[in-house]
Amino acid sequence: MTVQRTQALAPCFHCGLPVPPGTDYTTIIDGEAKSMCCPGCQAVAQTIVDGGLDGFYRHRDTASTSGDTRLAAESHLADELALYDSASIQAEFVRHISPEQAEATLVIEGITCAACVWLLEHHLGQQPGVEQFSVNMSNHRARLVWDPSQTRLSTLFGEVLRIGYKAHPFHPNREEQLLEQENKRAIRRLGVAGVGMMQVMMMAIALYAGALQDMEARFVEFIRWSSLVLATPVVLYSARPFFLTALRDLRTRHLSMDVPVSIAIGGAYLASVWATVMNTGEVYFDSVTMFTFFLLIGRYIEMQARHRTGKAGNALMDLLPAxxxxxxxxxxxxxxxxxxxxxxxxxxxxxxxxxxxxxxxxxxxxxxxxxxxxxxxxxxxxxxxxxxxxxxxxxxxxxxxxxxxxxxTRLSAIVGLLDRAHAEKPMTARVADRVARYFVLAVLITSATVATVWSFISPEDAFWITLSVLVVTCPCALGLATPTALTAATGTLRQQGLLITRGHVLEGLASATHVIFDKTGTLTEGNLSIQQMQPARELGSLNPYSIAAALEQASEHPIARAFQPFFKLPASSTRVQVNAGVEGEVEGIQYRIGKPAYAAELYQGSTPAQPDRQRQWLLLADHQGPLAWFALDDQTRKDAAFTLSALKRLGLEVGMLTGDDSSAAKRVADELGIDTIKQGVSPDQKLAYINQLQASGASVVMVGDGINDIPVLAGARTSIAMGSATDLAKTSADAVLISSELERLALALLVARKTRTVIRENLAWALMYNLVALPLAAMGFIAPYMAAVGMSASSLIVVGNAMRLSRLPRLRRKSSE
Structure with missing residues (x-):
């Protein structure tokens, strides 16, 4: 039924406002022409329909189609959204940059693909007063910058709702609930695909063996039907996201790998069903299930990395007390x-x-x-x-x-830095998207051409030959070329104590030009220890370690932990002086330990000069004068010097970024042979320095361990957190050095370079296979079963080559190391 467009007071199907008399703006939705009040609503509605998001309209206001009811409902919704204009509510998630500029972090519910991100950014970016609206696909957070004097926040929330999504002020609990739901769905799909693949592959082996040994027809038919039953849940449930994405891609005219993947899985499955039912031709259930399972594995790993990214900022905000x-x-x-x-x-x-x-x-x-x-x-x-x-x-x-x-707050500013760093899409990802689009287009054009040509030459063979082309050009080997090598290398490094949490790490390590280290907890152990005790006078039977430890038991300062191994004697009448030291009695004698000036007050003499200024010295004194000096310092890791030397031999430049502005930073740099050092820098200064390096063409690997390193870990192309790092640093980093042995970092660089070589070999083989097999399949020389066997063989070669990465390379050592 066609909607009448001549009624002056008829509501706009999109926004609900009255349609002005004499207008004729319509959009076809669910097969019907729907009236729109203006070209803007018509354009947005058409965009929603083209993006496959018209379900928004089907689920909107289903209780009534009355114009009055709809306007009343929208009025009630407007009242609810108006709450977000309250200053007290905005204080939780809105930061006022200036009187004309405010910034808010939102979480968007309902995003499923990159098309959703485009629609949101395109629509909100055109609203009055909006200066920037960017959506991070990895964690579904949005950064909104707008002028409050031109547009109310409630209006912008309403615009998000109008195009089928829900915007909420960013809150860790709501986001984690959405991530948990997505994770459960992915595990279920992966489990079904894995079980189905194992069972179908066992039957396929029997079927191939039977073809060589003339198996009886009734057994062949039984195996085929059994394979059909087992493969059907894999295709209809596990592979469902591929089909949905492919349909959306076709509607938005944006090709992705899911289009040929869906055609290959769907085509091979339907052809196998036909062959099973009609008891003729070949079946490809093994290829269908195997391909689905491997693709799901790769996407699950990608999803896990995205979830860790989202939870990092959530945990950071949890530092604030309730x-x-x-x-x-x-x-x-x-x-x-x-x-x-x-x-x-x-x-x-x-x-x-x-x-x-x-x-x-x-x-x-x-x-x-x-x-x-x-x-x-x-x-x-x-x-x-x-x-x-x-x-x-x-x-x-x-x-x-x-x-x-x-x-x-400062903590919120660091979260903002983290979100902005994650929102930046790497150049390699953009290049990969473009290459994949051209590859997909070439496969589709080739298949269509083959189908057209053979429909004239031999119509009865056109379908099977076209299917052979699709199967033989199925990007299975191409799809496995990189993941299998990365998986093998990742497993090898995992056994060596380096846990890789994001897929681009090995690529980043292989092309790295700079390795930048944090100091405390990374190049050093991260704990104060007594480096030296130097007597200030004849000690006799006195044990200065025991006396100092007895005094420090009264303090909660980290310095006190350095004396913990020597806690033996009790102390009485202890008194802690902030930023000075500790005073107390041990075995009836009064002592002080701390800064030299503080300790000198006890014997009322001149303040002695400390032995050197390269370390932190504490003075232990009694009423008679100085007793002993204690040198405290954070010692460098045992393998730090060798690791940095190995990195330099591999041709990398080594630097250090630290928030420590004391002389200890320069001493550590000199000890380890680091020429480039930036000390006393804040988290945002660290990120700015890394961005400056990368803008100049450097490929940076950042190694850190603290919460202050989170923004720079997120901003560097490749980031590694130490095993002793905070949980927040680990979740923000691309890899975690579980063993905390820096030597593994140099080993990882060698493995990464070997992985790059193996990936290139795999891609070269996959390309050569397609170049040879495609013409043969197009000319009808390769039957579908031969195409399936060839595809499987090609995949096995790729996997076998990747297994070479299980052998560890060796690090060269100089005789002096």
């Missing part, structure tokens, strides 16, 4: 941290986490900022010093005046 102690009129009140406002006064007790950014108004303490800076030593803070949300107060209570909350 509650805070608010001070009002001299009284303490526990409130949710999310309700804090700039100007509030909060009390942060020792061991508690700061709920937001602020300034200390009363108190002095040491604050553990390792979550943001990666440095293990707490920083001394006193009145008027700024503090950052997510850091930990170590020693004494602090009263803090809140300055920034929600999306404006």
């Amino acid at each position: 509650s805070a102690t608010l001070l009002q009129d001299g009284l303490e009140k526990m409130v949710p941290a999310s309700e804090l406002k700039p100007g509030d006064l909060v009390l942060v007790r020792p061991g508690h986490t700061l709920p937001a950014d602020g300034i200390i108004v009363e108190g002095s303490s040491a604050v553990d900022e390792s979550a943001l800076t990666g440095e293990y030593l707490p920083i001394s803070k006193t009145t008027d010093d700024p503090v950052v949300g997510g850091t930990i107060n170590v020693e004494h209570p602090l009263k803090v005046r809140i300055t920034e909350v929600g999306a404006n």
Whole structure:
């Protein structure tokens, strides 16, 4: 039935507004012409239909098609969306860059493919006041930058809803629920494909063996029907995403590998069903199930990497506490941290986490900022010093005046850096998309040409010859050429203690030109230890280690952990002086340990000069004078020097980025022979430096271990986290050095280069096979079963070549190492 377009007050099918008299804008939806109020609604509706997203209209307002009811429903929805215009709600996820510019992080529900991303970005980007709207396909988050004076946020949320999606303020719990659902679906599909493939392959072996030994017809028929029963769930359930994506690609005129994959799987399956039912011709159920299973394996690995990316930022936001102690009129009140406002006064007790950014108004303490800076030593803070949300107060209570909350905090800024780094699509991925499109187009054109030619030459053979062409050109060997080599190399490196979590790591390592290291916890052990004890006077029977350890038992400072192995004697009357040291009595004698000036106050003498300035020295003293010096330092890893030397021999440039601005950074660089060093740099400065290197043509491998390294780990082409790194750093990195042995990094570079060679050999073989087999199949010299055998043989050759990567290369050592 055709919708009447002459009624002046008829509602627009897309937006629900009245259609102006005399207009004639329509879009064919579900076979009917639907009235639109303007060219804009007509264009958006046509885009939705072309993208295969017209299900949005079928599920919208199904209870009633009345114009009044629809307008009432939209009015109610507008009231709900208007809540997002509230300043208190926006404080959680909106950051105001300037009075004319605001930024929000959203999570979009309903995205299934790249076409969805294009539709969202295209539609929202055209809205008034929107300066930027970019959707990250990897984690379905969107970054919105708009002018609040021109457009309300509720209006933009409504525009997202109009084209069939739902936008929510980014919240870790909602996103993780969506990821969990996707993961369960993928595992079910993979399980069905795996079980089906194993059973069908066993029957195919019997069928091939029977063809050579004249198996009885009744057994052949039984095996064929059994294979049909087992392969059907694989095709209809496990391979369903390939068919859906192929249909969407055809509608949007955007070719991808799913188009020939779907044609090959669907064509081979239908031909096999026909051959089974009619008891004639060949069956290809083994090829269908095997191809489906291998493709699903690759996509599952890709999905897992995407999920880890999304969860990294979620865990980062979990550093903030759920509650805070608010001070009002001299009284303490526990409130949710999310309700804090700039100007509030909060009390942060020792061991508690700061709920937001602020300034200390009363108190002095040491604050553990390792979550943001990666440095293990707490920083001394006193009145008027700024503090950052997510850091930990170590020693004494602090009263803090809140300055920034929600999306404006430093922690949220790091999350923003992480999201922007992940949103950047690598050049290799864009090139691969273009190459795949041309390859798919060539396969389809070739198959269509063969079908047309043979329909004139021999119509009864046209289908089987065309199927042979599709099977023989099925991108099975091409599809396996890279994944099999990567899988073999990944397994080999996993046994050696390097866990690869993203598919591009080996490619990035093979082409790497620079390796940049963090210092603390990466090139060094990450823990303070006593490097040297130097007596300041005759000690006699005194044991300075035991005395110092007894005093340090009263402190929670990381320095105290360096003396933990020597805890034997008790101490009394201990008193910790912030940013100075510890005082107490051991066996009736009063001692001090800490900074030289602090220790000298005990014997009221001049402050002695420390032995050198390359390390941190503590002075132990009593009433008689200095007793002993202790040198504390973070020692370099045992294999660091050899690893850096091996990397240089492989032709790579080595550098160091660290937040440590002390002399220890320069000492470590000199000890390990590192020429390029950037010290005292913040997370965003690290990312800027890496981006500058990569913009100049460098291929960078970043190795780090702290939360402060998350943005740069995400921004580098290839990133590796140490096994001792924080969980957040591990989830953001492309690989994890589980063994924490740096020597494995140099080994990984050799394996990566060998993998690149094997991939090139595999691709060359697959290309040569297609160039030889395609003309033969097109001329009718290769039967479908021969094409299936040839495709399987080609795949086996590719897999066998990849297995060479199970043999480890050897690292050359100099005689001096």
